[in-house]
Amino acid sequence: xxxxxVLAGILIVVVGFALRLNPMLVxxxxxxxxxxxxxxxxxxxxxxxxxxxxxxxxIAIVWIVLPVIGLLxxxxxxxxxxxxxxxxxxxxxxxxxxxxxxxxxxTAAMGLISxxxxxxxxxxxxxxxxxxxxxxxxxxxxxxxxxxxxxxxAATDNVGVFFGEDIFIxxxxxxxxxxxxxxxxxxLAPFELAIWAIPTAxxxxxxxxxxxxxxxxxxxxxxxxxGGPASLSEAEKKKxxxxxxxxxxxxx
Amino acid sequence: xxxxxxxxxxxxSMFAAFAILSVLDRSNGKRLGNAAFWGLMxxxxxxxxxxxxxxxxxxxxxxxxxxxxxLLGRSAPPSTTEAExxxxxxxxxxxxxxxxLIIPATALIxxxxxxxxxxxxxxxxEAKRETYIFLCLGALIAVGVLYAWLKPPALAPLxxxxxxxxxxxxxxxxxxxxxxxxxxxxxxxxxxxxGEGTRAIIPEGSVFLTVIVFGIGMAxxxxxxxxxxxxxxxxxxAIGVPLLIQVYHGDxxxxxxxxxxxxxxxTLMTPMAANFNLVPAALLELKDQNGVIKAQIGTxxxxxxxxxxxxxxxxxx
Numbered sequence: 301x302x303x304x305x306v307l308a309g310i311l312i313v314v315v316g317f318a319l320r321l322n323p324m325l326v327x328x329x330x331x332x333x334x335x336x337x338x339x340x341x342x343x344x345x346x347x348x349x350x351x352x353x354x355x356x357x358x359i360a361i362v363w364i365v366l367p368v369i370g371l372l373x374x375x376x377x378x379x380x381x382x383x384x385x386x387x388x389x390x391x392x393x394x395x396x397x398x399x400x401x402x403x404x405x406x407t408a409a410m411g412l413i414s415x416x417x418x419x420x421x422x423x424x425x426x427x428x429x430x431x432x433x434x435x436x437x438x439x440x441x442x443x444x445x446x447x448x449x450x451x452x453x454a455a456t457d458n459v460g461v462f463f464g465e466d467i468f469i470x471x472x473x474x475x476x477x478x479x480x481x482x483x484x485x486x487x488l489a490p491f492e493l494a495i496w497a498i499p500t501a502x503x504x505x506x507x508x509x510x511x512x513x514x515x516x517x518x519x520x521x522x523x524x525x526x527g528g529p530a531s532l533s534e535a536e537k538k539k540x541x542x543x544x545x546x547x548x549x550x551x552x
Numbered sequence: 553x554x555x556x557x558x559x560x561x562x563x564x565s566m567f568a569a570f571a572i573l574s575v576l577d578r579s580n581g582k583r584l585g586n587a588a589f590w591g592l593m594x595x596x597x598x599x600x601x602x603x604x605x606x607x608x609x610x611x612x613x614x615x616x617x618x619x620x621x622x623l624l625g626r627s628a629p630p631s632t633t634e635a636e637x638x639x640x641x642x643x644x645x646x647x648x649x650x651x652x653l654i655i656p657a658t659a660l661i662x663x664x665x666x667x668x669x670x671x672x673x674x675x676x677x678e679a680k681r682e683t684y685i686f687l688c689l690g691a692l693i694a695v696g697v698l699y700a701w702l703k704p705p706a707l708a709p710l711x712x713x714x715x716x717x718x719x720x721x722x723x724x725x726x727x728x729x730x731x732x733x734x735x736x737x738x739x740x741x742x743x744x745x746x747g748e749g750t751r752a753i754i755p756e757g758s759v760f761l762t763v764i765v766f767g768i769g770m771a772x773x774x775x776x777x778x779x780x781x782x783x784x785x786x787x788x789x790a791i792g793v794p795l796l797i798q799v800y801h802g803d804x805x806x807x808x809x810x811x812x813x814x815x816x817x818x819t820l821m822t823p824m825a826a827n828f829n830l831v832p833a834a835l836l837e838l839k840d841q842n843g844v845i846k847a848q849i850g851t852x853x854x855x856x857x858x859x860x861x862x863x864x865x866x867x868x869x
Contacts, residue, residue, distance in 0.1 A: 306740045310786050313733070317777035318824065324722050325620035327729045327782075328613065331736040338740035343606060345736075350609025352735035354600040357560055359728040360593065361684055363717060364563050365655055368694040370712025372652055374632050375702055376641030380648045383641060412652055414716075418832035427836055447838055451847035454832035455820075458844070459851055462816045466809065469659060470687050472727040473781065477808040479731040480785050483738050484793045486804040490683050491663060496809035496866070503858045508851045 309334030356479045362470045365411060381407070381415040385425050393434045393449055394516035397456045398509045400426055404460025405501060409467035417461075418454055427453040438519055445519060452515055456508065463504035466497035555678040557601075559688050564597030570714045573707075574627065582625030586718060589618045593725065612732070619722025627718045629711040651694045651701075658690030659683055727781055734785030747794030759800050760864055766791045767860035770811050771818035771852075778824025780815030787811065796867065806867035814859040820852040821845060 309330040316326030328349075335345030369377070384403065390396035404416055414420070430453045434441055441449070465471050469490040474497075478488050571591035577583050592614050600608060618624065632640070641648065666672045666682045677685050695709050717724060737743065754761050769791060773783035792811055796802040819825045823842060833841045840846070 303741065303745055306737075306742050306745060309733075309737060309740070309742065310790075313782055313786065314773070314776055317779060317782055320778075320824075322620045322622070323726055323779075323782070324616045324729065327726070327733050328616040328620070331733045334736055334740045334742065346609030346613070347605035348609075348739060349732055349736055350603075350607065350612055351605040352732035353612045353728060354596065354603070354605070354608040355735070356728050356731040357597055357600055358556065358684065359731060360567075360597060360725070361559055361563055361687065363713075363724060364559075364566065364688055364691045366716045367566070367709035367713035368651065368655060368691055368698070370714075370716050371695070371698050371702075371704060371709050372648060373716075374637070374704065374708060374712050375644060375648060376632075376637035376639070377648055377652070379638050379641035380644070380646065384646070410653060410656055412649075418828075418835050422832060423835045443839075447840065447843055448847070450836040450838060451833070451840075451843040454836060454844045455847040455851070457832070458820060458828050458848060462819065463813065463855075466813065468656060469683060470655070473784075473812050474809075476727045476731050476781060476784060477812055480734045480788050481793070481804050481808050483731075483735045484743075484797075486797070487680060488805050488808070489663075489680055491660075492805045493809040496806050497813060499862055499866070500810060500813045500855070500859055503862075504851070504855055507854050507858070511850050 305337045306334055308337055352483075359472065359475045359479060362472055362475060365470060369412070369414070377412075378415055378420055381412075382421060382425055385416070385421055385429075388429070390433065392437060392516045393430045393452075393519065394512035394514075396430055396433050397426070397452060397512045397515075400453075401456050401460045401505060401508060401512075404457060405464035405505060408461045408464030409501070411465075411468040411470060413461060413465055413471075416457065418457060422454050422457050426457065434519060448515070452512065456512070459504055459508045463497075463501045467494055467501060469494045553678060554676060554685055556681045556684060559681075559684050560597045560600070562688050562692075564594045564599075566710070566713065567591075567597060568594035569710045570594075570717055573629070573710060573714050574718075577627050577629065580625045580627040580718075582623060583627070585618055585623035586625060586627065589615065589624055589722065590717070592618070612729070615722070615725055616729070619725065624718070624721050626721075627714060629715045629718075631712060631715060651697050654694040654697060655687065655690040658693060659687045662686030662689065730781050730785055734789060737785060737789045743789040743794050746790035750791055750795060751799075754795075759796075759802075759868060762791065762795050762800065763864045763867075764860055766796060766807075766811060767814040767856060767863060770815040771821070771856050774815040774818030775822035775824065778819075778822055778826070780812055780819055783815050783818070784812055787815075796863075800868065802863070802867035803869070806863060810859050810863045810866070814856055814863075817852045817856040817859065820848040 312330040312333055313326060331349045332345055335348055388396060388399045390399055407415060427450050430449050434449050466473055474490055474493050477493055478490060481488060567590045571587045571594055574583050574587040574590060580586060592611055596611055663683045663686055754765060770783055770787050773787060774780040777783055792807050796807050797804050823830055829844050830841055833844050
């Protein structure tokens with residue numbers, strides 16, 4: 301029976317993350333507890349954790365791209381991405397968001413995760429453009445429709461980045477998979493993993509695109525009912541704190 | 553021979569520079585915390601193989617303490633203003649995307665050339681590690697091209713890199729911590745215990761049922777924890793490796809890659825992933841704070857089903 305106690309580590313991770321405790325502490329406590337419960341001494345456990353961390357240093361290699369991305373941002377990469385989005389032309393909300401989905405998946409697959417995002421592009425550009433497209437087609441929008449169009453704008457950004465980024469080899473999740481499997485003796489190259497992200501990327505594009513076209517049809521069924529103003533209220537432009545800027549290290 | 557140690561040395565030097573620039577940055581009230589954190593990362597990358605296992609263990613505890621007790625601050629390295637950026641963006645046009653392409657292109661072309669021409673037979677690069685070496689080379693080439701093209705100040709690549717790494721903060725190290733946790737789980741026999749338990753529940757020999765449990769388990773664990781990175785080592789240890797790969801001989805690459813993506817479907821459906829789901833609802837001033845999640849469920853559930861089918865059909869060809 302007692303060998304089931306090693307599962308305490310999993311419980312600590314699940315509860316710790318669910319309670320939103322600091323993940324660095326949760327992971328450390330889970331590792332130490334699991335090692336101690338399995339009958340190792342404190343020094344042995346710390347050594348085991350240290351060796352495992354050292355053996356996984358390759359994961360830190362993904363940050364080698366930061367000086368390049370940072371330099372490009374210095375010269376207006378995000379503004380450039382915004383210009384590309386602003387130039388998107390589409391007749392309906394659904395088609396506009398499909399174009400954005402394609403752009404987001406494509407750039408994420410190139411490793412450009414942070415050029416777009418909720419704070420960078422969805423709030424200032426994509427959502428207002430989607431609302432404008434809806435208004436142009438259907439007239440004044442009821443508040444329920446405004447909500448739905450905004451929510452779909454944010455959803456499209458998430459779907460695009462989640463199911464594009466794993467095609468890029470130097471992304472945390474790909475190297476985490478590689479290293480986790482390496483611990484069991486399966487040596488895989490990053491490309492062998494990234495290539496299997498492609499079928500899901502295509503499926504995500506197709507499924508979400510169909511849903512966006514269905515959104516168009518749904519909007520058609522409830523044409524023009526007067527409602528509140530459709531555009532985002534510019535009155536209170538909240539000062540965004542760092543957490544909202546979209547640079548969260550890609551922990552999806 | 554070019555070994556992985558060269559890549560560690562390059563990344564380690566970068567983190568060392570981040571640490572030094574952090575010390576000098578008086579705009580950040582917690583600059584010593586940042587300096588210590590990135591300094592420990594630099595030490596790990598530059599000298600990890602000489603610190604000994606216990607030394608590395610203390611290093612990890614140091615990182616966990618600095619990150620866990622919120623001792624890092626956000627810096628404001630010198631950069632361009634919003635107006636300057638808009639001006640550059642207009643002047644340079646879409647050519648600005650090209651330097652970013654240098655990195656994946658170098659990694660891809662380098663790996664292909666190395667593996668499919670006689671070049672690889674020279675043994676210039678440590679076996680199976682060539683992609684990482686070409687990735688580093690690509691980053692260096694891209695920085696070189698940008699120096700030549702736009703002539704930024706000498707320290708700009710490091711200062712701009714520090715701006716981004718400080719925005720990410722301790723989360724930059726979390727994937728590596730989780731991978732290490734996975735190793736500890738494996739060493740403690742967690743996988744064996746769960747593998748036995750799962751085998752008692754799932755009928756012997758039913759590959760399809762096991763794949764379903766794995767896929768839905770990835771999504772559910774991700775929903776509870778708000779993070780597929782944390783769920784992956786757990787589910788790999790529990791079902792992915794002991795059952796799908798070892799007992800049923802599934803292709804490890806497919807089980808790993810698509811298993812992680814099944815977890816991402818869970819990320820779309822949980823308020824625990826606040827950055828992706830709750831923050832945009834607030835930014836867009838939605839009345840329903842779960843509005844974004846509701847818009848995503850219709851994509852996430854069919855996509856999870858597709859991922860489960862992909863694992864079943866592609867891993868067990």
